[in-house]
Amino acid sequence: MTNENLIQYIYGIADNSLILGQRISELCGHGPTLETDIAMTNIALDLLGQTRSYYQYVAELSAKDLTEDDVAFLRTEREYKNVLLVEQPNTDFAYVIVRQYFFDVFHFMLLKELENSKNVNFQAIAKKSLKEVSYHKRFSGDWLKRLGDGTEESKAKAQQAVNDLWVYTDELFQMTDNDILIAEAGYGVDTNPLKSAYYNEITALIKGSTLDIPETPYFQKGGKQGIHTEHMGFILSDMQYMQRTYPDMKW
Amino acid sequence: MSKKNWPLWEVFVRSKNGLEHRHFGSLHAPDADMALKNARDVYTRRSEGVSIWVVESKNIKASNPEDNGEMFEPAADKAYRHPTFYELPDDIEHM
Numbered sequence: 001m002t003n004e005n006l007i008q009y010i011y012g013i014a015d016n017s018l019i020l021g022q023r024i025s026e027l028c029g030h031g032p033t034l035e036t037d038i039a040m041t042n043i044a045l046d047l048l049g050q051t052r053s054y055y056q057y058v059a060e061l062s063a064k065d066l067t068e069d070d071v072a073f074l075r076t077e078r079e080y081k082n083v084l085l086v087e088q089p090n091t092d093f094a095y096v097i098v099r100q101y102f103f104d105v106f107h108f109m110l111l112k113e114l115e116n117s118k119n120v121n122f123q124a125i126a127k128k129s130l131k132e133v134s135y136h137k138r139f140s141g142d143w144l145k146r147l148g149d150g151t152e153e154s155k156a157k158a159q160q161a162v163n164d165l166w167v168y169t170d171e172l173f174q175m176t177d178n179d180i181l182i183a184e185a186g187y188g189v190d191t192n193p194l195k196s197a198y199y200n201e202i203t204a205l206i207k208g209s210t211l212d213i214p215e216t217p218y219f220q221k222g223g224k225q226g227i228h229t230e231h232m233g234f235i236l237s238d239m240q241y242m243q244r245t246y247p248d249m250k251w
Numbered sequence: 252m253s254k255k256n257w258p259l260w261e262v263f264v265r266s267k268n269g270l271e272h273r274h275f276g277s278l279h280a281p282d283a284d285m286a287l288k289n290a291r292d293v294y295t296r297r298s299e300g301v302s303i304w305v306v307e308s309k310n311i312k313a314s315n316p317e318d319n320g321e322m323f324e325p326a327a328d329k330a331y332r333h334p335t336f337y338e339l340p341d342d343i344e345h346m
Contacts, residue, residue, distance in 0.1 A: 033257070035278050035289035042292050139288060146281065 001185050003061040006119075008081065009182040012224060013110070014054035015082035018072060019232075020103060021047030022239050023090060032093050039139060040096070046132040053125045073243035077236055078226035085168035087223070087231045094147055094157035098165050101140035105201055106172040106194075108133050113189040122187065141205055148209025155210065162206060163214040170219035173198070179224075259308040260286040262293075264300035272304050283307075 024044035031037025055068035062071075085103055090096050111133055114126035147158035173191045175183070182188030203213055222228065242249060257279040263272035275294045280286035286305040295303065314322055326332070 033279060035280060035293055038296070039289065039292040042296055142284065142288070146285075 001181060001187070003063070005178055005181055006187065007058050007061055008178045009188050010054050010058050011079075011081040012176070012179060013114075014051045014058075015080045016086050016103065016107070017047040017054075018051040019080065019082040019235060020086035020100075021045070021051065022235055023086065023088075024096070024100075026238075027090055027096065036093075043100070043136050043139070046129075046136065050125065050129045050132070053121075053128070057121050057125075069243060073240045077228060077232055080223075080228070080232070080236075081226060082223050082228075083168065083171045083174075084220055084223040084229050085165065085172065087229055087235055088165060088168065089231055091161070091164075092157055094154070094161040095165065097140050097143045097147060098158065098161040100136065101144050101205070102165055102169050102202065103172075104133060104137035104140050105198055106169075108137050109194045109198060110189055110191065113194070117188070118186040144205060145209045148206070148211040158209065159211050162211055166214045167216050167218070167220045169198075169202075171221045171223060174221055174224055176224050257281045260290070260305045261308050261311060262286075262290040263304040263306070264290075264294055265302040266300050268301055272302065275299075277308060280305075 021044045024040050024047070027037070028041045028044070029037065031040055051072060052068055055071040058071050059066045059068050085099060088095070088099055108130070111126040111130045114122050115130065117123055117126070144158065147154040149155070150158075173195045175191060179188055180190075183190040206213055220229075258281075259277055260280055260283075261277050262275045264275045265272045275290075278286065278289050278293055280289045283305060286307075287303060290303050290305055294300070
């Protein structure tokens with residue numbers, strides 16, 4: 001296991017938080033109510049804060065002279081290893097909540113395991129992030145229940161979001177060759193054993209929200225190999241604009 | 252989101268253990284659970300508190316400003332109700 005293996009593994013985790021954080025931050029000032037606006041922005045900030053710890057570690061591991069900003073903002077699309085779920089657009093509030101919930105449940109399970117990693121950096125990041133992510137999961141889960149069990153309109157929109165985003169859930173558990181290598185070394189997490197618990201949990205909440213589980217003949221994948229959906233380029237052009245226009249700019 | 256607003260809630264936050272809950276402000280939420288979560292996000296995100304109460308504003312019975320005369324003015328000229336006539340030893344603080 002080389003440092004480069006470890007770096008690629010970190011991208012697989014941290015890029016999810018980065019891209020989802022960027023996606024949610026698009027909503028800043030546009031939330032359905034002041035209270036939900038602040039709540040979602042808080043979540044975005046939590047996620048971006050987590051990526052800082054991961055990318056600082058990447059900068060430390062890298063043979064190149066990198067800063068956390070280079071890692072976050074100056075990679076090309078194929079070099080981002082986030083799952084497709086987190087780059088899906090903020091179609092409406094139901095999408096935002098379902099996307100969040102599908103990710104949060106996974107994220108929580110992953111961090112719970114990462115807390116037992118042999119790598120002390122992973123342990124520390126996981127421990128700190130877990131408190132934030134357990135709140136995210138409660139927030140998104142509670143909202144999903146309210147949307148599903150709310151008005152006819154909110155129910156229809158929540159069902160639509162569940163149907164459309166369901167195809168991106170399986171990729172969360174996809175293990176790349178590199179993931180397997182890191183997991184076998186005791187540094188990373190083997191996500192296979194988590195999968196059934198994940199589907200049990202989200203299925204129970206979706207059904208409890210009076211919504212139906214969609215039937216999907218196939219699942220979308222590719223993000224973990226750097227093959228993204230058409231949305232990714234737009235996210236990056238937004239996110240990277242400042243660093244590309246004013247290289248090495250600082251706050 | 253419909254034009255009809257969610258109910259209004261009053262938020263009370265205890266800023267640290269040992270202190271009482273104090274009124275911090277108000278917010279809108281569809282129910283008590285959400286009011287608590289919203290309060291957490293709106294009022295304690297800079298670590299202002301260790302405990303939150305929320306109560307729906309309509310459940311608060313408030314005094315009517317028109318009644319201020321009979322409610323509060325009679326107390327104005329009764330200085331002897333203040334415990335200011337006791338000599339306090341110097342060692343007692345925070346009185």
